[in-house]
Amino acid sequence: DTAVSQTPKYLVTQMGNDKSIKCEQNLGHDTMYWYKQDSKKFLKIMFSYNNKELIINETVPNRFSPKSPDKAHLNLHINSLELGDSAVYFCASSLTGRTEAFFGQGTRLTVV
Amino acid sequence: GQSLEQPSEVTAVEGAIVQINCTYQTSGFYGLSWYQQHDGGAPTFLSYNALDGLEETGRFSSFLSRSDSYGYLLLQELQMKDSASYFCAVHNNAGNMLTFGGGTRLMVKP
Secondary structure (H helix, E strand, C coil): CCCEEEECCEEEECCCCCEEEEEEECCCCCEEEEEEECCCCCEEEEEEEECCCEEECCCCCCCEEEEEEECCEEEEEECCCCHHHCEEEEEEEECCCCCCCEECCCEEEEEC | CCEEECCCEEEEECCCCEEEEEEEECCCEEEEEEEEECCCCCCEEEEEECCCEEEEECCEEEEEECCCCEEEEEECCCCHHHCEEEEEEEEECCCCCEEECCCEEEEEEC
């Protein structure tokens, strides 16, 4: 009965590959997010998405794309992986009007 | 743009009180949140301030001064398990985006 779950927890892949990270929330939230946390622990917002609009952080390369099949899922697709994409990626969700965001356990992506 | 400043590291002893400061610059400010993250774990929500003043939740309290663009997290009766990174984060009116500071690593020593 995990609230926000991500798969896989670890992902090791070669440069140039395309990969996806899946995220599901069972909280009935209407907004989901992707964050990137680098080796210095900086948590950077990548995307915010609800059933009305996608908000993209303009610094995110267009190799990254969120895909939402329904309100409970927001997957992250990454094309042409680069070494600098190595980081921990967190999915999160919240309810409009509420301030608390719930985070998944993170996916540690290593590009070699 | 938006920016948040917080100290990178703080060290304190068990039983003590520690204050972690956060200053921010943002447009359309709604409120300030605090999150805790243990090594290898996910950020977890601690508190939220939308109005000036102090919010108390057990051993943790959070303060906000909107006029000074400043807030702090106060941790009392420190325990070893409080060793973690603490992030302030601003809510603004640009959608539901939540922007985090760089985090403060708190080390609690015996």
